[in-house]
Amino acid sequence: xxxxxxxxxxHNLAQYSRRKKAILLALLLLAAxxxxxxxxxxxxxxxxxxxxxxxxxxxxxxxxxxxxxxxxKYYVQHxxxxxTNGPRKGQTVSLPNQYSDSGVRDEAxxxxxxxxxxxxxxxxxxxxxxxxxxxxVYLLAAALLFGMLAIAGMTGLLAALSLLxxxxxxxxxxxLYQAGWxxxxxxxxxxxxxxxxxxxxxxxxxxxxxxxxAVTLLSLALTAGIFLIVRAVSPPLQYQMMxxxxxxxxxxxxxxxxxxVGGLGxxxxxxxxxxxxxxxxxxxxxxxxxxxxxxxxxxxxxDIMGTMVNVLFFxxxxxxxxxxxxxxxxxxxxxxxxxxxxxxxxxxxLTGSIGLVLAIPVSQLVLRIWxxxxxxxxxx
Amino acid sequence: xxxxxxxxxxxxxLAVGRDRGLQAFxxxxxxxxxxxxxxxxxxxxxxxxxxxxxxxLLLTVIILFYQNxxxxxxxxxxxxxxxxxxxxxxxxxxxxxxxxxxxYSEVKINLDEGLFLEGNVDLSMLQIEISIILLGLLGAVxxxxxxxxxxxxxxxxxxxxxxxxxxxxxxxxxxxxxxxxTMNTLFFACVGESLLLFNIVxxxxxxxxxxxxxKALYQVFxxxxxxxxxxxxxxxxxxxxxxxxxxLPHRSGRAGELHEE
Numbered sequence: 078x079x080x081x082x083x084x085x086x087x088h089n090l091a092q093y094s095r096r097k098k099a100i101l102l103a104l105l106l107l108a109a110x111x112x113x114x115x116x117x118x119x120x121x122x123x124x125x126x127x128x129x130x131x132x133x134x135x136x137x138x139x140x141x142x143x144x145x146x147x148x149x150k151y152y153v154q155h156x157x158x159x160x161t162n163g164p165r166k167g168q169t170v171s172l173p174n175q176y177s178d179s180g181v182r183d184e185a186x187x188x189x190x191x192x193x194x195x196x197x198x199x200x201x202x203x204x205x206x207x208x209x210x211x212x213x214v215y216l217l218a219a220a221l222l223f224g225m226l227a228i229a230g231m232t233g234l235l236a237a238l239s240l241l242x243x244x245x246x247x248x249x250x251x252x253l254y255q256a257g258w259x260x261x262x263x264x265x266x267x268x269x270x271x272x273x274x275x276x277x278x279x280x281x282x283x284x285x286x287x288x289x290x291a292v293t294l295l296s297l298a299l300t301a302g303i304f305l306i307v308r309a310v311s312p313p314l315q316y317q318m319m320x321x322x323x324x325x326x327x328x329x330x331x332x333x334x335x336x337x338v339g340g341l342g343x344x345x346x347x348x349x350x351x352x353x354x355x356x357x358x359x360x361x362x363x364x365x366x367x368x369x370x371x372x373x374x375x376x377x378x379x380d381i382m383g384t385m386v387n388v389l390f391f392x393x394x395x396x397x398x399x400x401x402x403x404x405x406x407x408x409x410x411x412x413x414x415x416x417x418x419x420x421x422x423x424x425x426x427l428t429g430s431i432g433l434v435l436a437i438p439v440s441q442l443v444l445r446i447w448x449x450x451x452x453x454x455x456x457x
Numbered sequence: 458x459x460x461x462x463x464x465x466x467x468x469x470x471l472a473v474g475r476d477r478g479l480q481a482f483x484x485x486x487x488x489x490x491x492x493x494x495x496x497x498x499x500x501x502x503x504x505x506x507x508x509x510x511x512x513x514l515l516l517t518v519i520i521l522f523y524q525n526x527x528x529x530x531x532x533x534x535x536x537x538x539x540x541x542x543x544x545x546x547x548x549x550x551x552x553x554x555x556x557x558x559x560x561y562s563e564v565k566i567n568l569d570e571g572l573f574l575e576g577n578v579d580l581s582m583l584q585i586e587i588s589i590i591l592l593g594l595l596g597a598v599x600x601x602x603x604x605x606x607x608x609x610x611x612x613x614x615x616x617x618x619x620x621x622x623x624x625x626x627x628x629x630x631x632x633x634x635x636x637x638x639t640m641n642t643l644f645f646a647c648v649g650e651s652l653l654l655f656n657i658v659x660x661x662x663x664x665x666x667x668x669x670x671x672k673a674l675y676q677v678f679x680x681x682x683x684x685x686x687x688x689x690x691x692x693x694x695x696x697x698x699x700x701x702x703x704x705l706p707h708r709s710g711r712a713g714e715l716h717e718e
Contacts, residue, residue, distance in 0.1 A: 123666060146502055147579030180583060181576035182566055184557045193670070207563050210670045213556045217682045224689035225640070229633040236637040240644050247648060251659045271645070279637055303465060311458040321564065321653040321673075323660050331653060339649020342642035349638055379474050383481030383524050384603065385642070388596035390485055392646045394492060395593035396680065399585050403571070405500045406578040420459050425649070427462035434469045434478075 105226070109219050116215040120162040123193075127209060128158035128170055130190045138175075144407050150178050156186060156205075160196070170196060170203040181403065184208070232279065239278040246270055260327065264334045268297060271341055276349070285349075285356040288443055292348040293341070296439045300344070300432035301337060308333075314424070318417040320400075332421070340429030343389050347436040350381055355444055367448045371441050378437035386430045393426040480524065487519050492592075505581065509588035513542055513595060520599050530610050533702055534602040537695045541598050542591060545687045549590045552679055559583030562673035564657060586676070594684035597639055601688040604635045605695035613703045621700040628696025639688050647681035 120127045134155040141149045156172040172194060176183040186192065191209040196202075225233030250267050254260055272293045280286045308329075316328035354377045355370050397418050404414050470478030495512040499505050517538050525531045553559065559582035561571065608631035609624050648655075654677065658668050668674055 125666075141577050143579035144575050144577050145500075149577035149579055177576060179576060179578050179580050180557075180560045181574075181578065182561050183576075184560075186557070187554075190557075207670065207672070208557055210556045210672070210675050211666075213552060214669060214675065214678060217552065217678060217686075221682055221685050221689070224686060225636065228629065228689055228692050229636050232633060232637055236640055240640070243644070243648075247655065248659070251656055254656075255659055275641055304462075307458060307461045307465070311461055314458060319653060320570065321568065321651075321657045323568075323653075323657050331656065335649050335652040337649075338652060339646050341649075342645030345645075346638040346642045353634075379477040382470070382474050383477065383484060384520075384596075384600045386481055386485060387488070387520050387524075388600055388639075388642055389646065390488055391593050391596035392643065392681075392684070393650065394489075395589040396650055398492075398496065398589045398592075399582065400571070401496060402499055402580060402585060403574050403578060405496070406580055407574050423459045424462060427459065427466050429646070431462065431466050431469060434466065434473055437473050 105223075109223070112219065113212075113215065117212045119211070120191075120209075123162060123209075125193045125206065126160055126163050126165065126196050126203070128160045128172070128192055128194050128203070130156055130158045130172075130186055130188055130192065131169075132157045133186065133188060145405075152176055152185070154186060158192065158194070158203075160194075161191075165196060165200070168200070170194065170201060172203050172205050174205055235278050239275050242274060242278075243271055246274070260330045260334060264337060268337060268341060269294065271338075272297075272345060275345060279349075284359075285353055288356070288440075288447060289345070289348045289352045292352060292436055292440045292443050293345045295443065296344050296348070296432055296436040297337060297341065299435050299439070300340065300428060301333075303431060304333065304336065304428050314420060315417055319421060336425055336428045339393070339425055340389075340432040343385055343429055344432045344436050347378070347381060347385055347433045348440060351377055351437065351440040352444075355440070367445055370444050370448065374437070374440050374444065378440070382434060382437065385433050389426055389429045389433070393422050393429070397422040484520060484524055487523070488516060491515050491519065499580070499585075505584040505588045509591055513591055514539075516592070516595055517542075517599065520595065521603070525603055529702060530606040530699070531603070533698045534599070534606045534695060537602045537606070537691055537698055538595070538598055540694055541594075541602075541687045541691045544690055545594060545683050546587070546591055548686065549587050549679070549683050552683070553583055553587050553590070556672070556675050556679070557583075558672065558676055558679055559586040562676060563671055564654065564663075564673040568657070586679075590680055590683050593680055594687040597643060597684050598687045598691045601632065601635050601639060601691045602695045605632050605692055606699040609696055609699040610703070613700075621704045624700035624703065625693075625696045628699060629692065632692030632696060636688060636692060640685055643681045643684050643688075647677060651677045 135152050136155075137150060138153050139151045141151065143149055152175070154174040154176065156174055157169055158172055159169050160166055172192070174184070174186060176185045186205075186208075191212075193206040193209055194203040195206055197204070222234075222237055225237055227233075229236070246267065250263050254263055272290055276286045276289050276293070280289075313329070314332070316322070316332060319328065319332065322328055351374050355374055358365055358370060358373060400418050401414050404418065405411075467482050470482050472478070474481065491512055495508045498508045517535065521531050521535055521538070525534075565571065605628045609628040612627045613619065613624055654673055658673075663671075
């Protein structure tokens with residue numbers, strides 16, 4: 078932003094920018110409300126028939142013994158719903174639905190739920206396909222966007238934008254992979270693009286971004302090397318038991334790719350924190366000797382290492398808990414759970430953590446090279 | 458493989474962080490122990506929500522007071538994390554209930570995944586989903602809360618005459634930087650974990666409309682989205698909480714104690 082020449086003009090500018098901000102905020106709120114209205118009334122845009130649940134009659138049908146403890150009650154719901162799109166709009170259908178208290182593979186629907194249905198030939202019954210969740214997805218996305226805007230302003234908006242572009246990149250990469258491209262090459266390109274995009278959008282092109290990019294990519298390359306060596310010398314994991322598997326022969330490569338993408342954010346986070354600290358010091362004193370830089374990077378690194386490892390731990394390990402609980406309640410042994418679920422989550426977490434711990438010495442190395450190059454330039 | 462990677466991580470942490478590294482590693486071991494105990498408690502019939510509330514409290518105490526010590530910064534951060542947990546519990550329970558987020562997703566059912574597991578488990582999968590959302594955000598929310606309270610504390614220490622509103626805005630400024638990078642971490646961790654899901658969706662050519670409304674996407678998005686909301690709400694709470702505590706009249710007499718910490 079331009080620095081105002083006089084206080085009067087500065088005052089005007091501040092007032093102007095505040096008014097502009099208010100208008101922008103009002104416009105955004107309006108857009109969000111319009112978006113909500115659209116998403117909650119978009120039934121006509123879907124090809125599948127949609128019905129809104131109006132009344133539900135629930136009857137308890139049977140009680141089965143639980144697999145390890147307790148008992149499982151089964152219910153049948155007689156749902157009447159009215160169709161909101163297509164040629165039968167306005168008609169009422171009855172939808173049978175069975176559910177259990179645990180709800181492992183079934184749902185207890187509630188009044189007001191919007192469901193995709195397959196209408197039967199007779200026109201009065203139908204089959205539930207799944208729930209329509211787009212309004213909820215929209216609400217959560219809008220809440221996140223507004224939260225980031227409220228706290229971080231333009232930076233938040235840019236960050237959200239870069240996440241969207243990252244999703245587009247990922248989709249493109251997956252489509253290319255299925256078109257037969259090499260997964261390792263794709264992963265490498267994807268990593269570089271993700272890193273460049275996230276860091277440049279957040280900070281713009283400057284010394285800080287350049288060094289952070291170098292640190293992130295170097296640490297990731299080292300982590301990938303460590304992971305590949307360890308994988309080569311240890312017995313293979315039971316990849317076919319991973320969630321959402323489809324092409325058996327590529328699973329180990331896909332898992333490798335998953336691990337790198339998963340750790341990228343954490344490594345980037347550490348790299349930015351360390352390099353921006355060093356950058357701040359260099360701005361105040363451009364000739365700061367390397368040992369001082371190293372020590373301050375070390376101090377910040379010590380502070381954030383434990384915290385970041387925790388972030389990865391909770392994000393990864395908690396994701397596997399439902400499956401683990403299901404298996405244990407099915408009387409499967411701990412070693413089974415370990416081999417088929419827990420080891421994947423732990424390998425993910427450990428590799429990501431190795432990456433972010435490595436980012437600390439790598440930052441020091443990159444700073445050292447940068448400082449010595451600066452000295453040579455200075456001598457010329 | 459886990460053993461070798463674990464040893465490499467331990468060695469690296471010791472080499473890079475020395476005693477802080479060891480402490481970080483021990484924290485992880487304690488976390489594993491608490492999670493293991495809570496899984497066992499749920500398996501033997503305790504209510505998932507009650508267990509996860511207790512585990513959440515215990516884990517917060519471990520990652521906060523064991524790692525960062527007991528001082529005014531961590532005490533405020535503790536209150537902030539508890540408040541965030543309550544808020545996210547309400548949001549999480551509402552969204553999980555409205556979108557039926559528990560249990561196997563339709564994508565998994567279509568793949569015949571976990572077919573050998575019986576459904577008669579007498580364990581509400583919806584409650585489990587709410588529990589893991591709450592436990593999953595602990596790390597990220599603690600990160601944001603501690604960063605903001607320490608920043609506000611440092612600003613206050615260097616300039617004790619500052620008004621609470623100025624302290625608050627400097628806390629928000631730090632929060633801004635934290636938020637962007639934390640969102641990045643959560644985003645990539647979430648994408649990394651669901652890469653196979655995205656791969657399947659592209660492989661089978663599920664339509665965008667189907668995927669957007671699917672439980673599979675909803676579960677992934679809830680897990681990381683609510684963690685994001687938790688961080689967002691933690692930042693202003695931590696900034697105002699710390700500014701308030703530092704400016705409490707009866708605290709000013711104990712400034713010496715604060716400085717020691």
